[in-house]
Amino acid sequence: MKLPSGSATTALAPANPWALVPPLGNLDAYISAANRLPLLTLEEEQAAARSLRQNNDLDAAGRLIMSHLRLVVSISRQYLGYGLPHGDLIQEGNVGLMKAVKRFDPDQGVRLVSYAMHWIKAEIHEYILKNWRMVKVATTKAQRKLFFNLRSMKQGFKADALDEDTHRSRLSEHEIGVIADQLKVKREEVMEMEVRMSGGDILLDPAPSDDGEQAFGPIAYLADAAHEPTAMIESHQRDMLATDGIATALTSLDDRSRRIVEQRWLNVNDDGSGGMTLHELAAEYGVSAERIRQIEVAAMKKMKKTLAEYA
Incomplete structure (x- = not known):
């Protein structure tokens, strides 16, 4: 197997190029x-x-793949700026190359190198989008275009505006409009992608430090106990018992027991003080204060049993 003319290497290909x-x-x-x-x-x-x-x-497939491995290496170098391992980029590009070889039709009049570039880049793009951040930053077609073009387009502009908080060069209104026009996306999508790409990942619950001290993370102050599912269910149950449950329990009492409980525990005077005392109720019913207390205790026990059944 000869190399194409013009190559610096003139040696014949080995019998097993693998x-x-x-x-x-x-x-x-x-x-x-x-x-x-x-x-x-x-x-x-x-x-x-x-x-x-x-x-x-399959031997023919191997020859097609092997002869284009250098193409994958070349394309993968274009994506080193995303901070992902070069070996992983090459590996994903090789997957795209194999897909291209499987689908390649020699009768279409194009070389495999031109056809395979699309598949190689597609696999590398997908790998970057899945692994660049913990949270996927680009899902729509417009977001993908911005993700892979915004950084290089920003470098073409003069960094004449510096964000005071992040100390990063930010896009001006004119530059946002130029990018939106060239990529045929909305201005709002350009601004949103710039914010997404300028941010970073933060662990909600970081691991303890080497000295054994517990690291402080956002999870410590992001939790909202008031909206925790178990707490919300318990709060709802308490509200139900305090309204419908109490009303149901009161209906299980006779008129005298019910009035005693209502006057002792459920009525509040205008000045914020409690209801009637034992002696006031004793005078009203013509019995001793101890008898009113006994009726009250028996009524509370009966209400407690009714509330347990209601819950």
């Missing part, structure tokens, strides 16, 4: 080996592609 790729995870060695792999001529590429489509020739 042997050029080291078996262990040395990224530099892998890149060096991928760049040494021979390219296919147009005739060789079409012959291998037809053999794959017609005969499911």
Whole structure:
């Protein structure tokens, strides 16, 4: 297998080109080996592609993939600015290359290199969007366009405006309009993506420090106990018992017991003081204060039993 004319390497391809790729995870060695792999001529590429489509020739698929590994390495370098491992970018790009080889039709009149670029970039884009942040920053088509173009477009503008809080160059109204027009998105989407990309991830519950001290995180002050599900259910149950439950329990008493309970515990005077005393009720019913107390205790026990059944 000859390299195309103009290549600095004139040696013939080995019988097994896979042997050029080291078996262990040395990224530099892998890149060096991928760049040494021979390219296919147009005739060789079409012959291998037809053999794959017609005969499911896996050896032909391997030759197509191996000859384009350097393309994946080259494309992956364009995405190093996102802070993700280069090896992972290459790996995802190789997945896209294999998908392209599987779908490549040699009769369409294009080279595999042109066809595979779309699939390689698509897989790398998807990997970056899933792993750049814990929270996915781009889901719609417009957000994806902004995510992969906003940073490079911002570099083309002069950083004449500096945000006083973040000390980052921020876009002016004119620059926002230019980006929105060029990418055919809304101005609001440009401003929203700039905010998303300028932010960072914060752990809600950080792990303890090396010295064993508990780290302080947002989870400590973000929790709202008033809206905690269990607390809300308990609060609702208390409200129900305090209204419908009490009313139901009072109906289980005779008239005298009910009035005693109401006057002792449920009536409040205008000055905020409590209801009638035992002696006042004793004088009204013509019995002793001790008898009023006994009636009250018996009524409270009966109400307690009724409330338990109501709950």
